[in-house]
Every structure is written in structure tokens, then in C-alpha cells.
Amino acid sequence: MNAPFVAEPLQSYSGQVVVGHVRTAGSVEELRAHLDEARSRGVTASVRSGQMAFDTHALSTGMVIQLVGFDAIGEVCPSGTITVGAHATWGAILEATRRAGYVPYAMASTERATAGGTLSADCLSRFSPTCGKEGNHVARLRVLTARGEVLECSRDQNAALFRGVISGFGCVGIVLEVTYELLHVGFSDVVVATTFTEFSGLGGLAQALVTKVEGAATATGAAGSPSGDLRLRRKVAASEMQAISAVAYLQGAARGFVMHSTYVDGASHPLKPSPLHQPRSIVEQALQALAFFEPARVLGYRYLLDVYLPEHADAVDPLADFTFFQGGNDAVIRHGRALGFAMGIRQQTWIVPMTPGNAVETSARLAQFLADAQAVLERHDLLPPLIDVLFLPDDSGEGFALSSNRAGPGFAVTLTFEAPFRTDFPDEEQACVAISQLCASVGGRVHLVKNVFADAPAIATMYAGGIAELRALRAKHDPTGTLSSAFLERVAPALFDR
Numbered sequence: 001m002n003a004p005f006v007a008e009p010l011q012s013y014s015g016q017v018v019v020g021h022v023r024t025a026g027s028v029e030e031l032r033a034h035l036d037e038a039r040s041r042g043v044t045a046s047v048r049s050g051q052m053a054f055d056t057h058a059l060s061t062g063m064v065i066q067l068v069g070f071d072a073i074g075e076v077c078p079s080g081t082i083t084v085g086a087h088a089t090w091g092a093i094l095e096a097t098r099r100a101g102y103v104p105y106a107m108a109s110t111e112r113a114t115a116g117g118t119l120s121a122d123c124l125s126r127f128s129p130t131c132g133k134e135g136n137h138v139a140r141l142r143v144l145t146a147r148g149e150v151l152e153c154s155r156d157q158n159a160a161l162f163r164g165v166i167s168g169f170g171c172v173g174i175v176l177e178v179t180y181e182l183l184h185v186g187f188s189d190v191v192v193a194t195t196f197t198e199f200s201g202l203g204g205l206a207q208a209l210v211t212k213v214e215g216a217a218t219a220t221g222a223a224g225s226p227s228g229d230l231r232l233r234r235k236v237a238a239s240e241m242q243a244i245s246a247v248a249y250l251q252g253a254a255r256g257f258v259m260h261s262t263y264v265d266g267a268s269h270p271l272k273p274s275p276l277h278q279p280r281s282i283v284e285q286a287l288q289a290l291a292f293f294e295p296a297r298v299l300g301y302r303y304l305l306d307v308y309l310p311e312h313a314d315a316v317d318p319l320a321d322f323t324f325f326q327g328g329n330d331a332v333i334r335h336g337r338a339l340g341f342a343m344g345i346r347q348q349t350w351i352v353p354m355t356p357g358n359a360v361e362t363s364a365r366l367a368q369f370l371a372d373a374q375a376v377l378e379r380h381d382l383l384p385p386l387i388d389v390l391f392l393p394d395d396s397g398e399g400f401a402l403s404s405n406r407a408g409p410g411f412a413v414t415l416t417f418e419a420p421f422r423t424d425f426p427d428e429e430q431a432c433v434a435i436s437q438l439c440a441s442v443g444g445r446v447h448l449v450k451n452v453f454a455d456a457p458a459i460a461t462m463y464a465g466g467i468a469e470l471r472a473l474r475a476k477h478d479p480t481g482t483l484s485s486a487f488l489e490r491v492a493p494a495l496f497d498r
């Protein structure tokens with residue numbers, strides 16, 4: 001007999017609430033039973049794993065199936081792959097690969113996210129400028145469809161389902177197990193060396209970042225065409241892996257720095273930790289807590305830019321601290337919520353297209369988009385704590401359904417808003433809708449992995465091809481339309497048209 005079906009308020013990472021009914025599943029049999037129950041009750045079901053999704057991606061007003069097992073982590077194979085359960089956390093996966101002299105190519109910046117959750121979102125990493133997103137490094141996966149079938153998927157087997165599951169946000173099947181291709185680094189004491197190059201003004205940001213990206217493309221043999229064959233670039237050598245991103249603070253004239261990082265051997269590179277990459281330090285967490293308050297944040301940025309960075313233009317960080325640098329902010333949010341504070345957050349990302357081989361046009365478009373977005377924020381009297389920008393290469397060769405860089409290469413621009421005492425962000429959400437319109441007007445796409453505030457018709461246009469592919473997969477593998485989520489129903493209702 002089923003346990004009572006009791007509704008309870010469930011929160012997304014950013015603080016939005018959906019009232020749903022939770023069932024936990026630690027085996028395929030339990031997953032099948034819950035899917036059957038959802039069908040018999042006539043409700044939809046979403047699958048939830050690490051609970052790190054900013055928006056309501058993993059929540060449903062019907063049933064929320066929380067994974068509790070599925071966290072086995074295999075040995076690294078001589079072929080340079082690792083097989084993990086869908087609920088294995090990235091913190092545990094990185095530790096297992098590092099010991100063997102490997103690192104996963106693309107990891108999100110939180111150790112608490114899980115393989116199934118990040119694969120379903122096709123997450124990006126700070127190394128994405130040279131190796132693409134997570135999906136590009138998935139060799140195979142095993143999925144349970146809503147019909148109860150367990151299917152093997154890869155680029156050669158059930159390929160359409162493979163392309164739909166990666167970036168499908170759980171709407172075409174439940175991932176059980178994943179095999180990732182790994183980057184062979186060759187030493188287990190992997191550390192990350194970073195140089196910081198300052199810029200001022202949004203034009204300065206665009207120029208500095210585009211120049212670095214073009215330089216990286218030249219170094220990896222893709223000169224003039226960072227949009228080149230991504231399948232080739234999936235196999236970037238460890239010495240070619242580069243993390244490149246820009247961070248700007250919009251206080252008055254924008255100022256910030258471009259970070260350029262590489263994997264190096266800790267035996268010959270003593271640690272020189274950057275204050276930005278110490279998520280486990282209590283001091284860092286205290287500073288992150290202070291950064292929730294604007295005056296402290298402004299002072300902190302000034303200190304960083306005027307005093308600290310001029311003296312410390314390079315750093316060498318432990319691998320996990322660099323990779324999961326958002327852990328400090330995450331700890332503050334969790335502890336704050338445990339103490340009864342709202343700790344609301346909104347984070348949205350837009351992809352601004354690049355013109356391959358034309359750095360001048362690309363940098364002008366990016367600078368204009370950033371300036372227009374800043375004008376929108378000023379109209380709403382908003383000042384986000386920070387803005388970060390990262391290059392994403394062309395993903396079109398893969399055909400992952402809702403991948404944001406499937407339409408071509410571009411720059412992922414992310415805005416973050418945080419507030420300790422509220423979870424509602426009406427002004428910020430309105431500003432994000434307006435910025436989504438700006439993004440559409442330059443031929444860009446709203447990235448679907450973080451919060452999404454945009455008109456549903458705009459999303460339907462941006463992702464028309466992927467939505468059609470997912471609808472076809474759902475018709476085949478989930479004919480009763482059981483798998484869904486509050487997020488997809490709001491953002492991409494076209495997926496569920498009958």
C-alpha cells in the first residue's frame with residue numbers, strides 16, 4: 001500500500017516555493033512504482049537529485065521523486081572513463097578521479113550537485129571555453145523511461161534519446177548511471193594556477209575576454225574559429241585546458257578582472273590560494289555573509305581591486321577549492337536558512353552570440369549587450385552583486401536538445417542578485433525579462449540552467465528545434481506525459497502541447 005500522499009511546500013535553491021508530494025526512490029523498482037502511482041493519481045512527476053537547481057527545475061505540483069541511492073562510483077578505467085550513479089555528487093566524483101591522475105572535463109562549481117542533475121541540465125564549467133559543457137564528455141548513460149524500460153544510450157545507441165536526456169531536465173527519462181570521459185592529467189597532486197588581468201569599463205571587459213578566448217583558440221590549434229569542430233576539442237590535452245572568465249562589479253564605472261587558469265602539478269607549484277577560491281575557509285564564509293549587504297560588498301570589491309589584486313596578480317589553488325568555489329556562498333545560504341533567514345537569490349544567464357573569426361564585431365556586440373543590460377538594471381534601480389562572463393564554444397555538432405550553445409558559440413553572461421531577508425524578487429525578475437528580450441534581439445538565447453525569467457514565446461522561438469525533438473521523444477517514451485516539472489511547464493509550455 002502507498003504511503004499517504006501529503007502535500008508540502010518545497011523550495012528551489014533560489015527560494016521559490018512549489019507545493020508538491022515527495023516520494024523517495026533508491027532502486028529502479030521504487031522508481032517504477034512511483035511513476036505508476038503518479039499515473040494512477042493523474043499527476044505529473046519530476047525527479048530531484050542534489051537539489052541545487054536555482055529554479056523549479058526539479059519540483060512539481062504533482063509528485064517529486066527524490067533519489068536517495070544511485071550514488072556508486074566505479075574505478076577509473078584504463079581507457080580514461082569513470083562510471084557513476086546518477087545521485088553521486090561531484091565532490092565525490094572529483095576525489096575519485098583525482099587520485100587516479102584524472103579530472104572530469106566539465107564540473108559545475110558546487111560539490112553538492114550530482115551527475116544526473118548536472119547531465120540533465122548539461123552544465124557548464126569554468127573550463128568550458130576549451131572543452132565545452134558536461135554533455136560533450138558523456139560516453140554513455142542508462143536511463144529509465146516513464147514506460148518503465150531501462151535503455152542504454154550513447155552517440156551510437158538510442159542516439160536521439162541520448163541527445164534528449166542530456167539537457168532535457170528530466171522530461172524524457174530518469175538517468176540511472178553515467179559514464180564520463182576524463183581528462184588525463186598524469187599527476188594526482190593537481191592544483192590550479194590562475195592569473196588575474198584587470199579591466200575597466202564594459203568595453204574593456206569585452207575586449208579583454210574576447211582577446212583571451214581568441215588566444216586560447218590559437219593555442220589549441222583552432223585559430224580564428226573557436227566555433228570549430230567541438231568533437232575534436234572534446235579531447236583537449238591537459239596542457240591545453242584553460243578556464244577563462246571575466247568578473248565585473250557594476251559599482252559606478254564597471255571594473256573587474258579576467259581570470260585565466262590552468263591545471264598544474266602541485267609538486268612544482270606551491271599553493272598561493274586566492275581569496276576567491278577558499279570555499280571551506282570560515283573567514284571566506286564570513287566575508288560571503290557580509291557580501292549579502294551592499295555597503296560591505298562595495299568595500300570588499302574596492303579592497304580586492306585597489307589593494308589585493310595589484311599585489312597578487314596570480315594564485316595557485318587546491319583543485320577542489322578552485323572547482324567548487326561557490327561552496328562558501330552555498331554554506332552561507334544554508335546556514336542562514338537554518339537560522340531562519342530568507343537568503344533569497346536569483347541568478348540568470350544569457351548567451352550572447354559570437355561572430356567566429358571577427359573579434360571586433362564580437363567584442364562590440366558583447367559590450368553593447370552588457371551596457372544595455374546595465375541600463376535596464378539602472379532603470380529598475382538594481383545593482384547586482386556581480387556579473388560574470390564565460391565563453392562557450394559551438395555545440396551544434398552534438399545536437400543536445402536544449403543546449404544553449406547549440407545555435408553557435410557565444411558568451412554566457414550571468415547576473416546574480418542576493419538578499420538576506422526576502423525570497424521575492426519582483427523587480428529583478430522584471431529586469432531579467434527585459435534583458436531576455438535584449439538577448440533575443442541580438443540573436444542570443446536564454447540559458448535554461450539557472451533561474452529563467454523570459455516570455456514563454458521567446459523561449460519557444462529560441463529553442464524551437466529542441467522542443468520539437470523532446471516532444472517527439474516524450475510521445476514515444478512517455479505517452480501519458482508523466483514526467484514534467486514546474487519549471488518546464490512555466491518556461492517551455494510548448495513541450496506539453498497535445
Ligand SMILES: Cc1cc2nc3c(=O)[nH]c(=O)nc-3n(C[C@H](O)[C@H](O)[C@H](O)COP(=O)(O)OP(=O)(O)OC[C@H]3O[C@@H](n4cnc5c(N)ncnc54)[C@H](O)[C@@H]3O)c2cc1C
Nearest residue numbers: 049050051052053057108109114116117121123124170175
Ligand atoms: C552554488 C551553486 C553553484 C552552481 N554552479 C554551476 C555551474 O558552475 N555551472 C552550471 O552549469 N550550473 C551550476 N549550478 C546549477 C546546478 O549545477 C544545476 O542546477 C544542476 O542541474 C543541479 O543538479 P542537482 O544534482 O542538484 O539536481 P536537482 O537540482 O535535483 O535537479 C536539477 C535538474 O535535473 C533533473 N534531474 C535530476 N536528477 C535526474 C536524473 N537522475 N535523471 C533525470 N533528470 C534528473 C531534475 O529534474 C532537474 O530538472 C550551480 C548551482 C548552485 C546552487
